[in-house]
Amino acid sequence: MNSRELGNIILRVSLALVFIYFGFQQVRDPSSWSTFVPDFLKVSGISGNNVVLLNGVLELVLGTFLIIGLYVRFSALILAIHLFGIAFSIGFTPLGVRDFGLAFATLALYFYGYDKYTLDYRFEKKIVS
């Protein structure tokens, strides 16, 4: 394994763990996060708690895809767009800057694509049938 491959794996797995951690926290206790749901998402009749719950499920599913390497580019793109939305929603605050950095890291993963240690690679090489 060369350093480029190692960098790609570290980026993919660490980002996946971040999304899985926050996704789990959101589904475990949505009310603690509903403070951060923008008002325009609440007007559609869905409560803040349900928005957080849906967001948590999305992050858990796509985070799981990232960690096992399934649809890596698709998952990374969706999560990056999602994080950019959150970062712009929060604005220029420490939280916003952190999410902005995470969003760019996730975007970098989209451009990197999948590595040799992913299911995507195994499907591509027909190792998994």
Place this chain on the structure above:
Amino acid sequence: MKKIVLAVLIAFLVFGIVAFIRLYTSTGNVVLNNVNAVNGGNSGSSVNAVSSSGRISLSDLAKHDKESDCWVGYGGKVYDVTSFLPRHPGSAGAISPYCGTSKEFTDAFTKKHGTKKVGALMKVGVLIGDFNIVGTA
């Protein structure tokens, strides 16, 4: 196995785990609510700290100024945010300097979240009670 089938299976698995977590935590909430009801709506160790008149003075509020015991005043009410501190996305350190305060917390909260988030304050903390704060903050 086709890739898309595997993806759908994993998504269903995650949904199942989430459903289990929600079921498990909601059961826990029922138990907690029953305990709170028995305690007259107050939570755990805070019960004895509240006077029988339900009024908390600023000096009493100021005693709860630690991360392990954090009360804040807002809008004439006192909130126990101890359990929320570790889960605050901006870290516990964003709130802990304001534990035991009313005016300072109100200023910081309003500056950070604006007045539209007042309702959310009740969601993140455990409401000790609809108590008036004696004196002015």
